Amino acid sequence: MRRRHSKWVMVILHSMLITQVCRPFCLSTRYPVGAGIMILSQAMGEEKIENYHGVPMLTHGRNVSYDIPDPGLPEVSQWLTANPNRINLGRIGLQYKGSLVSASQITEPRQELDLWKGVITSTFKIDGQLVNVVTQGDLHSDSVVFEIESSLIASGDLGVELDFPYPPIHSTKYKYEVFVGVYDFPENHTTSIEGYRDSMAHIRHELQETNYYLNLRWGPGQPLRLSRQHNATHRYTLKSRSSSSMAFTANFSPEMQTADLPAVVQQRSSSAWNQYWTQGGFIDLTSSSNPKADELQRRIILSQYHVRVNSAAKGQSPQESGLMNNGWYGKFHMEMVIWHNAHWATWGRQEQFDSIFPELYDTLLPSSFARARSMGWDGARWPKMTDVETGVSSPGGINGLLMWQQASPTHETLERWDRILTATADYMASYAWKNTSSGYYDLGPPAYGVTENTPPSESLNLAYEIAYWRYGLDVAREWKRKLNQPVPEKWTVVAEGLARPPQIDGLYTVYEGLNSSWWNDSSLSGDPRSLIMLQGILPNTPAVDPDIASKTAKKVWEIWTDDKIRGWGRPVLAINAARVGDPDRAIYHLTAYGYWNFDDAGFAERGGDGLFTYEREVIIALTTIVAYMAAGWEGSQGDAPGFPQDGSWVVRHEGLIRAP
Numbered sequence: 318m319r320r321r322h323s324k325w326v327m328v329i330l331h332s333m334l335i336t337q338v339c340r341p342f343c344l345s346t347r348y349p350v351g352a353g354i355m356i357l358s359q360a361m362g363e364e365k366i367e368n369y370h371g372v373p374m375l376t377h378g379r380n381v382s383y384d385i386p387d388p389g390l391p392e393v394s395q396w397l398t399a400n401p402n403r404i405n406l407g408r409i410g411l412q413y414k415g416s417l418v419s420a421s422q423i424t425e426p427r428q429e430l431d432l433w434k435g436v437i438t439s440t441f442k443i444d445g446q447l448v449n450v451v452t453q454g455d456l457h458s459d460s461v462v463f464e465i466e467s468s469l470i471a472s473g474d475l476g477v478e479l480d481f482p483y484p485p486i487h488s489t490k491y492k493y494e495v496f497v498g499v500y501d502f503p504e505n506h507t508t509s510i511e512g513y514r515d516s517m518a519h520i521r522h523e524l525q526e527t528n529y530y531l532n533l534r535w536g537p538g539q540p541l542r543l544s545r546q547h548n549a550t551h552r553y554t555l556k557s558r559s560s561s562s563m564a565f566t567a568n569f570s571p572e573m574q575t576a577d578l579p580a581v582v583q584q585r586s587s588s589a590w591n592q593y594w595t596q597g598g599f600i601d602l603t604s605s606s607n608p609k610a611d612e613l614q615r616r617i618i619l620s621q622y623h624v625r626v627n628s629a630a631k632g633q634s635p636q637e638s639g640l641m642n643n644g645w646y647g648k649f650h651m652e653m654v655i656w657h658n659a660h661w662a663t664w665g666r667q668e669q670f671d672s673i674f675p676e677l678y679d680t681l682l683p684s685s686f687a688r689a690r691s692m693g694w695d696g697a698r699w700p701k702m703t704d705v706e707t708g709v710s711s712p713g714g715i716n717g718l719l720m721w722q723q724a725s726p727t728h729e730t731l732e733r734w735d736r737i738l739t740a741t742a743d744y745m746a747s748y749a750w751k752n753t754s755s756g757y758y759d760l761g762p763p764a765y766g767v768t769e770n771t772p773p774s775e776s777l778n779l780a781y782e783i784a785y786w787r788y789g790l791d792v793a794r795e796w797k798r799k800l801n802q803p804v805p806e807k808w809t810v811v812a813e814g815l816a817r818p819p820q821i822d823g824l825y826t827v828y829e830g831l832n833s834s835w836w837n838d839s840s841l842s843g844d845p846r847s848l849i850m851l852q853g854i855l856p857n858t859p860a861v862d863p864d865i866a867s868k869t870a871k872k873v874w875e876i877w878t879d880d881k882i883r884g885w886g887r888p889v890l891a892i893n894a895a896r897v898g899d900p901d902r903a904i905y906h907l908t909a910y911g912y913w914n915f916d917d918a919g920f921a922e923r924g925g926d927g928l929f930t931y932e933r934e935v936i937i938a939l940t941t942i943v944a945y946m947a948a949g950w951e952g953s954q955g956d957a958p959g960f961p962q963d964g965s966w967v968v969r970h971e972g973l974i975r976a977p
Contacts, residue, residue, distance in 0.1 A: 364393045371712075374763050374774075377750045381692050383763070384700075384710040398711045401704055403636070403647030404484045404524070405498035406569045407531055409461075411450075412478035412554060413443055413469070430918070432622050435590035443469060454626075455582045456589040460568040462579045468561055476556035477563070479531065480549075481508050481522050497643050503550035510543065510553075512573060518543045519573045520553060532568040534576035539564060593625055598664040598972035600947050607965035609908040617943055619919025620936045624660065628937065629669045632676040633705045634658060637934070641920075648702045648711060651681075652767070653934065656885075660941040663948075665972040677705070678737040684708030689744050696743025731800050742793035745786055746811040757816035760786060761828075767847045770840060771828055778829040780818035781847040787815050787860035818851065818860060825851065825869040836876060843881060845873050846889050853892035856951070856977040867897045874902070879912045887913050888938030895946050895959035903946060903959050904966070907939070948973035 369390050371382035386394035411418040426441040437452040451464040469475035482498025483506050505524075512519040520531040520543075535541045539560055546552040557563040568576035577585075602614045627639025634654045638644040649657075654677070661670035678699075685697035688710065692698060700710030749758040759778055765771060766779040790812035797804045819829040825848050827841055836842050852866045870893055882890070887906045894903035913935065915921050921935035946959020947970045957968035 364390050366393050366396070369393050369397060369712075376763065379693065383692075384712050386712045394712045397709065398702075398713060399646045401706055402484060403497070403643055404527070405482050406459075406529065407522075407567075408478075408480040408482065408498075409463070409567060410478050410480075411448070411465075412476045414474050417478050417480075418443065430622075432618065433590065433594060434587040436587070443467075443475070448475065453583050453586045455577075455586050456593075456625075456629075457585060458568060458577075458582075459570065460566055460576060460582055462564070462566050462582045462586075464562070464564040464579070466562040470557050470563060471559070471561035473556065476554050477565075479520065479553040479555060479567075481506070481520075481531075481551040483524065497647075500551075506551070508551045508553075510545065513543065515540065517575060521573070522551075529569060529571050530573045532570055532574055532576040533565055534568070534578055535563070535565040536578060536580070541565060596972075597666040598944065598948075598974070599970065600943060600973070601969040602967070604967040604969070605965060606967075609904075609910070610966065612910055613908055613943070616915050616919065616939055619915070620940045621664075623919055623936050624940055625669075628657060629672065631672050632680060634673060634677060645702060646711070648704050650702050651699050652701060656934065656941075657937055660937055660944070663941055663944045663974050663976065665974055675734050675737055680705050681708045682737060682740060686740065689747070694744055695747035696745070697737075697740035698744050698748075699741070731796060735796070735800060735802075738793050738796055742790055742808055743805070745790055745793075746805070746807045749786070749811045749815065751814075752816070755816065756814075758811050758814045759816050766827065767850065768827075768844045770844055775830060776828045778816045778819055779847070780825050780827060781850050781855070783815060783818045784851055784855055784858055784860040787812055788855060788858040791858065815860065820865065823865065823868060824872055825865060836872070842876055844883070844886065845877055846886050849873050849889060849893040853894075853896040853945075854889060863897075870894075870897055879909060882912065885934040885938040888935070888942040891959075892942045892945055895942075896950065900946070900959050900961045904961055907943065907946075944970075944973045945976050948975050950976035 369387055372385045372387050373380040373382050386398070413422060422443055423441045424443075424445075426439070428437060428439045430437050435453060435456075439450040439452070441448055446467060446469050448465070448467040448469065453462045455461065463477070465475075465477070467475055480500070482500050483502045485497075485499045507523045509521050510518060511521050511530075516535055516537050518533045520533070522529055522531070533541075533543065533555070539562065540558045541563055542556050542558055544554050544556075546554060555563075555565065564579045566576045566579050566582050568574070600614075600617055602610045602617075623639070627641065628635050634649045634651075634657055636644060636647050636649045637653070658670060658673055661667070661673075681699065681703065682697055685699050685708070688700065689696050689698035700708065702711040702713060703709060749760060751757075752759045760782055761773075761776050761779065763773040764776045764779060764782070765773050766776060767781050771779065790808050794804045794808055794812065816829070819826050819831070821831065821833050821835075826835060827845070827847060831841075848866075849870050851861045852863065852870065855861070857863075874890070877886070877890070887909065891903045891906040894900070894906065913921065919936070921939075942959075947957050947968050949956075949958045955962075957966070957970070960966045960968050
């Protein structure tokens with residue numbers, strides 16, 4: 318359905334052309350592949366993959382094998398963590414006088430992104446000669462179109478270089494890859510030109526278990542010539558035969574196929590972007606007098622662009638850094654699945670949400686059933702860090718013990734989700750342990766909490782996880798009632814018998830057994846976001862006392878100062894502040910621009926470790942939280958309840974879904 322906001326969306330987007338210098342990145346798709354397996358296996362020595370069975374840990378009187386690294390099988394453990402991994406499908410760049418163009422050869426660079434059409438226009442000079450490059454990606458296939466104009470093309474000096482890297486050796490040191498792939502192992506893989514005709518060509522790339530094609534297509538009126546460089550095994554050159562311009566489609570596919578003509582892809586891409594911007598929700602802050610409104614508007618718009626490029630998927634959740642680079646070996650994290658994808662529903666983009674769910678959970682359900690069964694529990698225990706090809710839970714000290722990846726069902730069609738919900742709730746009820754001393758059902762130990770900074774062998778009844786467990790089981794019970802199905806008695810017994818989130822001196826604490834001095838322990842209080850997630854991220858639940866949660870939030874605000882907040886902590890603070898009735902604090906956290914940077918292209922910079930510059934969680938968190946503050950939540954009063962009502966913020970919005 319086309320929405321009324323299309324005209325003012327166009328005005329805002331056309332006034333927000335992004336300008337930046339050119340930056341090289343890899344070409345990646347959502348294919349998780351097994352390439353690189355043989356490289357790692359050579360380092361395994363006598364270690365055998367089949368000997369890995371996890372590491373047993375004492376869990377309430379019995380040994381349970383968790384998916385954590387086995388110190389007796391270090392290479393196998395690392396191999397399982399890193400594989401299957403994603404690869405860089407290829408590098409497409411400009412070649413000048415036989416060599417790849419370097420940054421030092423480029424002068425007067427300028428790059429503009431037309432958000433409305435999804436078109437990037439780059440202009441620069443090489444040896445004083447102007448070069449113009451127009452790039453468009455296809456939202457419906459793994460294709461990209463390039464149009465290049467320059468007198469250097471006609472002279473034969475400027476062409477396009479195609480190069481195919483090999484996956485690097487994955488280790489604990491290299492679990493983050495900004496530029497994916499290496500060019501040092503040409504003998505380990507092969508490439509060849511196949512099916513070369515007048516207006517198309519195909520390059521086959523073979524990497525052991527993985528084979529795919531680069532399918533090239535150009536118009537009959539602008540013939541191009543493809544050749545292999547003699548001095549480099551996997552480098553190819555694409556040049557114009559006579560013209561000062563060249564246009565071609567580069568399509569990556571598991572099979573050889575005819576790529577669409579450049580004009581077809583360009584038209585389809587622009588139409589798809591127009592449709593994206595005119596459907597779903599929108600927020601307009603341009604009438605606000607607050608000096609911080611324009612920057613927030615910029616971030617909202619660019620975040621909507623980035624989630625469409627990096628987060629829209631089919632049957633899987635995107636990895637932490639989307640398609641920009643590889644983070645955590647290119648695997649996605651199940652505890653972040655709702656965090657990464659709830660925004661689709663919040664912004665009224667049900668098509669993108671339904672493309673991922675419930676297929677993702679359906680795919681992982683068999684392995685999750687097996688995982689729970691092998692550990693002695695009922696239902697399905699969802700993995701932490703995984704891929705849809707294998708469903709294996711990657712071994713990790715945190716991975717095997719984290720709790721909050723267990724699914725919390727959404728509003729989707731009851732019948733479609735029933736099997737997944739039932740398996741999840743069965744596991745949640747089975748996992749809880751009846752403490753005969755207290756009479757309550759306990760969670761853990763061993764366990765890791767959401768902040769991953771608690772001692773797993775001591776983490777009993779983590780506050781957020783207890784509340785999350787109660788909320789999930791309550792939703793599951795209500796779900797069954799709506800389906801007119803009986804509610805399993807164990808669900809009710811555990812839900813209503815769960816231990817309460819622990820308290821000390823009238824404030825919630827991270828886990829049971831601490832004393833009031835924990836606030837001074839920086840290893841725990843350095844990141845106390847789990848306590849403010851009790852209100853805001855988590856909807857209302859009987860497990861959480863609103864007054865105690867509000868008092869706890871004020872304490873967190875005192876100790877978690879701006880200089881300590883990392884990653885998606887600031888959006889969490891904003892949503893919590895809005896929920897407890899402090900919109901001034903909420904907007905402060907959203908607009909503390911000096912502490913969380915969005916660069917000129919809208920990339921949120923990860924703070925603290927400097928491992929990679931693009932953190933998608935921050936972009937997604939902003940997208941989710943600002944919609945929450947504008948549309949409100951169950952029980953909120955008035956319009957835009959998360960924004961200050963001081964007259965400086967004028968919030969127009971439509972198509973957003975009210976939060977529970």
